[in-house]
Structures are given as structure tokens and as C-alpha cells.
Amino acid sequence: xxxxxxxxxxxxxxxxxKVQLIYAFNGTGKTRLSREFKRLIAPRNGDAEDEAPEERTxxxxxxxxxxxxxxxxxxxxxxxDAEPRLKIQPNSFTxxxxxxxxxxxxxxxxxxxxxxxRLTPRFNAEYEIEGADxxxxxxxxxxxxxxxxxxxxxxxxxNLKISKGEESNFIWSIFYTLLDQVITILNVAEVxxxxxxxxxxxxxxxxxxxxxxxxxxxxxxxxxxxxxxVKSSQSGLKFLITTHSPLFYNVLFNEVKSKxxxxxxxxxxxxxxxxxxxGDSNKSFSYHLYLKQTLEKAIAENRIEKYHFxxxxxxxxxTANFLGYAQWTDLLDTAPGDKDGYLKRIMTFNSHRxxxxxxxxxxxxxxxxxxxLLLDNLIANYGFWKQERTNx
Numbered sequence: 001x002x003x004x005x006x007x008x009x010x011x012x013x014x015x016x017x018k019v020q021l022i023y024a025f026n027g028t029g030k031t032r033l034s035r036e037f038k039r040l041i042a043p044r045n046g047d048a049e050d051e052a053p054e055e056r057t058x059x060x061x062x063x064x065x066x067x068x069x070x071x072x073x074x075x076x077x078x079x080x081d082a083e084p085r086l087k088i089q090p091n092s093f094t095x096x097x098x099x100x101x102x103x104x105x106x107x108x109x110x111x112x113x114x115x116x117x118r119l120t121p122r123f124n125a126e127y128e129i130e131g132a133d134x135x136x137x138x139x140x141x142x143x144x145x146x147x148x149x150x151x152x153x154x155x156x157x158x159n160l161k162i163s164k165g166e167e168s169n170f171i172w173s174i175f176y177t178l179l180d181q182v183i184t185i186l187n188v189a190e191v192x193x194x195x196x197x198x199x200x201x202x203x204x205x206x207x208x209x210x211x212x213x214x215x216x217x218x219x220x221x222x223x224x225x226x227x228x229x230v231k232s233s234q235s236g237l238k239f240l241i242t243t244h245s246p247l248f249y250n251v252l253f254n255e256v257k258s259k260x261x262x263x264x265x266x267x268x269x270x271x272x273x274x275x276x277x278x279g280d281s282n283k284s285f286s287y288h289l290y291l292k293q294t295l296e297k298a299i300a301e302n303r304i305e306k307y308h309f310x311x312x313x314x315x316x317x318x319t320a321n322f323l324g325y326a327q328w329t330d331l332l333d334t335a336p337g338d339k340d341g342y343l344k345r346i347m348t349f350n351s352h353r354x355x356x357x358x359x360x361x362x363x364x365x366x367x368x369x370x371x372x373l374l375l376d377n378l379i380a381n382y383g384f385w386k387q388e389r390t391n392x
Contacts, residue, residue, distance in 0.1 A: 002271030065208035083159030227255035309349035
């Protein structure tokens with residue numbers, strides 16, 4: 001019998017470790033765990049009843065998860081033929097970072113490090129308010145952002161709608177910039193000498209899977225820069241980082257020397273297990289073997305679904321990488337039949353589709369048989385899997 005997520009959250013808190021790195025497959029419950037941990041650290045019915053709930057939360061814990069990205073949305077205004085703008089839902093998260101801490105330029109600098117140096121974000125226009133002494137004060141609204149390519153001089157591309165990966169980079173850059181500032185401030189040992197006391201009660205940073213829609217180069221760069229920040233922290237701040245990406249997990253595992261690693265699993269009865277692991281993703285929880293076993297079980301039970309094609313592609317990618325093939329599709333050459341047909345089926349059911357409104361039918365029985373055929377191809381034709389079978 002496993003545990004509930006709130007019990008897992010309590011276990012993580014009680015571990016009292018500087019860095020806890022958690023791997024979990026997609027759909028396991030990483031984001032829900034981040035919310036349970038936030039509730040545990042900063043409950044809404046806390047002692048400071050005169051303090052707003054969001055104030056209590058950010059006093060104790062900073063967290064980044066899918067709900068952070070939900071604070072941003074595109075206004076395309078196609079009817080008025082207006083240029084696209086990334087809008088920000090009113091929230092204390094961005095108010096604190098951008099308006100209170102004045103970190104907008106550092107956000108732009110961080111974003112351009114991950115993206116094209118000429119891809120330039122601009123926060124919306126300033127406006128004037130009357131101060132207490134009657135003088136005009138210039139205030140930035142920080143409610144929307146436009147993006148353009150600066151080509152030099154006065155030439156620009158006009159406002160662009162950036163890609164999903166670039167959008168994720170931008171939102172992460174906001175969080176990263178704040179975290180950099182927080183760590184720098186808290187590293188000042190004498191509390192009275194810190195430039196602000198806003199972070200003095202901060203205990204935890206919970207980062208949930210910041211790598212969605214990132215290519216491998218940006219993913220590695222993000223992991224390395226995050227690891228550098230974590231290693232620079234000297235204040236007793238504790239970090240919890242979850243991910244579904246073996247590459248991101250492995251980079252953090254190798255970069256951060258002092259950490260505790262876990263595998264989070266959802267059990268058949270809906271409960272959860274948190275198991276401490278040693279080594280990188282393949283050594284500690286055999287990610288490639290998990291994929292193989294998941295596919296074999298689905299084949300045996302005739303329960304092939306769309307996502308199994310994604311798992312199959314992932315398995316091919318890992319095998320090709322291990323054996324030194326330039327492309328994972330090269331491994332399809334040894335499969336009997338139509339290579340292009342197999343590739344088309346895999347891509348059709350791949351979960352990383354570019355159009356959210358693009359509906360894909362469930363796989364037919366002949367398409368389900370392709371999963372078995374291509375899994376058999378890996379096991380029969382590549383020494384990596386023959387060795388795994390012998391060792392098993």
C-alpha cells in the first residue's frame with residue numbers, strides 16, 4: 001500500500017535535505033505534489049491571519065510549475081488585425097518580481113541568453129500616477145509583453161507570436177531571475193546587511209518540470225544554469241526539483257554533487273511511492289527498461305493506446321543514442337516492411353504535436369501490431385538489448 005501525495009510532501013519536508021531531485025513519468029502527479037508541498041509549508045489557515053494567503057506562500061516557498069505558465073496567455077485579436085501580445089493574468093507572482101523588485105531588464109537578458117539575441121521582449125507602456133507629494137511618478141504596467149526581432153538601427157520585424165519553446169523560456173527567465181536575486185540576497189550572512197528583508201523567512205524552492213517544449217540544447221543549458229544557482233546558495237535554502245526528462249535529470253544529477261534522488265511512482269490503487277535512488281536515470285531506475293516493460297505489458301494485454309507510440313519513439317531514441325546512431329530512424333532500417341509507413345504511424349501518434357486542436361483517432365488493430373513489430377525489431381537486431389536480456 002502506497003501513500004497519499006500529502007504524505008509524500010511531508011516525507012520530503014522531513015528529509016531536511018538541501019537538494020531533493022525527483023524523477024517521475026508524465027502523468028504521475030508531479031504538479032499535484034508541488035501544490036501539496038506548498039499547502040504543507042504555507043497553509044491557508046496559517047497563524048498569520050492578518051496576512052494574505054499569497055503573502056504567506058511567497059514568504060515561505062517559491063514554486064514554479066504548470067500553473068505558473070498558466071498566468072500567461074496570448075491575445076491575438078485576429079478580428080481587429082492587431083499584433084499578438086503575451087498577456088499576464090493579474091497575480092502576486094509577477095507583481096512581486098517585475099514591479100516590486102524591478103527585474104524586467106534582467107528577465108530580458110536571461111531570455112536572450114536562451115533564445116535569439118535579437119528576439120526582444122518589451123513590457124507594455126509606462127503610465128503616470130500622482131505620488132504622495134503631488135509629483136508625477138512613472139509606473140510600468142507589466143500586464144503584457146510584445147516580441148520583435150531587432151535587425152539593427154530602427155528596423156524591426158514588428159510584433160511576433162513566439163514559439164511555445166520560446167514562451168516557456170521567457171516564463172522560466174522570469175522565475176530564474178527572481179531566484180538568482182533571492183539567492184544573492186540570502187547569501188549575505190548578516191541579516192541586517194541584506195538589501196531587503198522580504199526573503200528572510202524563505203525556506204523552500206520547489207521547481208516542477210521547467211523543461212516542457214525545450215530542445216535538448218536549451219534543456220541542457222537550463223539545467224546547468226539552475227545547478228550553478230543551487231550550488232551557489234549558502235543560506236540553508238532547500239530545493240526540490242521534479243522532472244519527467246531523463247536528460248534534465250541526468251544533467252542535474254551530475255552537476256549537483258550533494259543531493260538526494262528519488263523516483264516518484266503512482267501505484268495501481270491510485271496511491272504513490274517515493275523511492276530513494278542512486279545513480280543517473282538508467283543506473284538508478286532503468287528508464288529504458290521501464291519503457292520496454294510498459295510496452296510489453298500493453299502488447300500482452302492488447303491495450304495499445306496513442307501514448308505507447310510516444311514511448312516506442314523514446315525507446316528508439318535512447319537506443320540510437322546509446323549505440324551511436326546519428327538518427328533514431330536509422331534503427332527502422334532493420335524492421336521488415338515499409339520504413340516510411342512505420343515512421344508515419346509513429347509521428348501520427350506522437351504526443352508532441354504542434355497543433356492543440358489537431359485530433360488524432362485511436363490506433364487501429366493493424367497500427368497496434370506495429371508497436372509489437374518495432375519493439376521486436378529493437379530486441380532482435382541490436383546488441384544493446386541482447387545484452388540487457390542476457391544480464392536480466
